[in-house]
Amino acid sequence: MLLVGPPAPQLQAQSTAPFAPGERWSVRPPSSATWIPRDATFTAQGELVWAAASGVRPEVFLSSVAPVSDPLLLRDTDFDGAVGAVSVAAGPRPDQLYSLHQLSRPDSTLRQTLVRRYDAESAALGNGFLPLWTHDMGAAVNAPAFLAIDRAGTVLIAATYDSSRSEVQLDRLDPLSGALLGRVHLDGTALRRLLLSADGKRIALAAGSTLWVLDDDDTVLLEVELPTSTAAVAFSRDGRTLAYGMGRSVLVREDAGTGFGAPSTIDGRIDDIATEVRLSDDGATLAIGWWNTFVQSEAELEVVSLPTNTRLNSVRQTGGTPGLQNFPVTLDMTPDGRRILFGLWGSGDSSSEILLVERGQPGSILSVDLPGSPYDLVLGPAGNRFISASKDLHANLFATSGVLQLFETGERDLVMMDIPKPGHALRFLVQLSEPAMTWVLVGFAGANPLEFPRLFEGVFQLDPARTILPLITVPIGANQVQASVQVPDGSIMIGLELAAQAWITTPTGPKLSGTVVRPVVL
Structure with a gap:
């Protein structure tokens, strides 16, 4: 269901076969509008994409990952007067979609900050894709704001910064009702990053010259004075491992139950600073994006094994067009730390702005040379697809348009070819290594994957106690x-x-597809 408003974004069909590596689809602004996608995330087990575009006509929109010519499902363009970037966050279900935007109120020097919730299921029932609730963060501020949600979708937080008071405001919201559950004010000289651990238990705020870490009761667990402001902050799943940039070093602290201990240090090169960091769920794998502040077209991307601080991957980009900054701007990682996705502004040459690497393996799984610069990259749960939100020209150059793209590595052996809708056909395509009798099993996801090597090869991921078609x-x-x-x-x-997995009969016995797709009917 589309709202009446500006023309729908232009959409492009997949440019590669469903099992080949490369782009699956792209979403661009309509010719009558100018916007750049700045933020995106997956929801519904990686089967839906929730994104925000900022510009003259900002909007938020929900898309399917199906390789179709029109993946757009829902959109809201009611962001007249929005300033700065529109942000999004999502829980695991399509009824848990959130946005944050700011309006110039009460005058052009101040901003009103609003958080909204959307429900794609309600919209599919004909109720319109309108906010279920809107939370006003109260005091007008004069700086950007941030939004975050935990992996289960049970903890929702937002933060603003007011330079006139040198103060950060943190709001805890009920994800269902939008009710304010708590509010905290902290000292700061800026707001560079708001971070929520995957389990929702800990919060980090990079507040200019101070890094704050809070627990789920908003008790301060750690306060670190920083010599320079940083956005490079990362948590393990439980927030008990913390990594943050400090000049040419990344510091890692562990909390074994008695508070954060003294940091261990990972040093970059003499002129490098850490601009992005990410930790695996267990805190054992750290990814770092380094930027050379002297030769600003140079950058280095590293993957480090903790706690031995052993460098497993290292890619350095040098050269490029003078005057362009090759800034590592976004970084994502699979929860197990197996795959890491790096995004850089680029240096105006043939070097890739996007690199997907395997921990400890040389080269890249997939690299993309964009015409412009990425603002946000999001890696899917299995590490074999990702979303890129990018600007059409380099970040240092003026442009008013961009593109949201879905890329896949070509490793999936089962693909859902249609958007699941009531009363419509849903097709599945299976890639085989050789001709074989094959069934696609459609049912519901199992809580505990099953392995029976004597009966079949692979992992059975459907629920055997429920109907399987x-x-x-x-x-x-x-x-x-x-x-x-x-x-x-x-x-x-x-x-x-739903959930679907292929059952393949081979000369050596039955085999299950490695890919499980998770259709959500809308």
């Missing part, structure tokens, strides 16, 4: 087969979360 496949090309099912019509189907 086997779909026979038909060949459609070289070692590719397709199956389809008609999704029943009716509003009762809205919000249904």
Whole structure:
């Protein structure tokens, strides 16, 4: 359901085959509008993309990851007067979509900060894609604001900075109702990063010259004075491992239950500073983006094994166009630390602005040379697809347009070819290593994946206690087969979360697809 408003964004069909590495689709602003996507995230187990575009006509929109010519599902363009970047966050379900934007109020020097919640399921039922609630953060401020949610979608926080008071305001919100659960004010000289641990237990605020760490009761656990402001801050899943940039070093602190201990240090080169860091869930893998402050077109990307501080990956980019800053601006990692996605502004040459690497392995799994610069990169849960929100020209150059793109590595062996909708057909495509009788099993995700090496190869990820529908496949090309099912019509189907996995008969016995797709009917 699309709201009446500016023309819908221009959409481009997939530019590669469904199993080849590369771009699947792109979303651009309509010719009558100018915006640049600045923020994006996955939801619904990586099957939906929630994104925000900022510019003359800001908007938020929800897209499917299906490789179709029109992946756009829902959009809201009601952001007239918004200044700065619009931010988004999402819980694990499509009824947990959030945005943050600021308006010039009460005058052009101050900003009103608003947080909204959207529900894609309610919109699919015909109720309109409108905010379920809006939270006003109160005091007018004069700096950007930040939004964050934990992995389970149970903790939602937002922060603003007011330079006239040298003060950061942190609001805790009820994700369902938007009710204010708590408010804290902290001293600061800026606000560079708001971070929430994946389990929702700890918060970090990079507040200019001070780094604050709070627990889930907003008790201060750590206060660090920084010589320079940084946005390079990262948590492990439970927030008990903390990494942050301090000049040409990254400091790592551990909390074994008695508070954060003394930091260990990872040093960069003499003229480098850490601009981005990320930690794996267990805190054992650290990724760093270094930027050379002297030769500003140079950058280095590293993956480090902790606590031995052993460098596992290192990619350094040098050269490029004089005057362009090759700034590592965004970084993401799979929870297990196996795959790391780096994004840089680029240096105006053939060096890639996006690199996806495997921990401890040489080279890259996929690299992309963008015409412009990325603002945000988000890696899917399995590490085989990612979203890029980028500007059409280099970040140092003026431009008013950009593009949101979905990329895949080509490793998936099962693809959902359609957007799941009531009353519509849903096709699945399977990539085989050799011709084989194949079924696509459609059911519900299991809580505990099953392995029976004597019965089949692979991991069975459906729930065997619930209904499983086997779909026979038909060949459609070289070692590719397709199956389809008609999704029943009716509003009762809205919000249904399914799971599908391929069962392949081989000469050595049954084999399961490594990929499981998780359709959500909207």
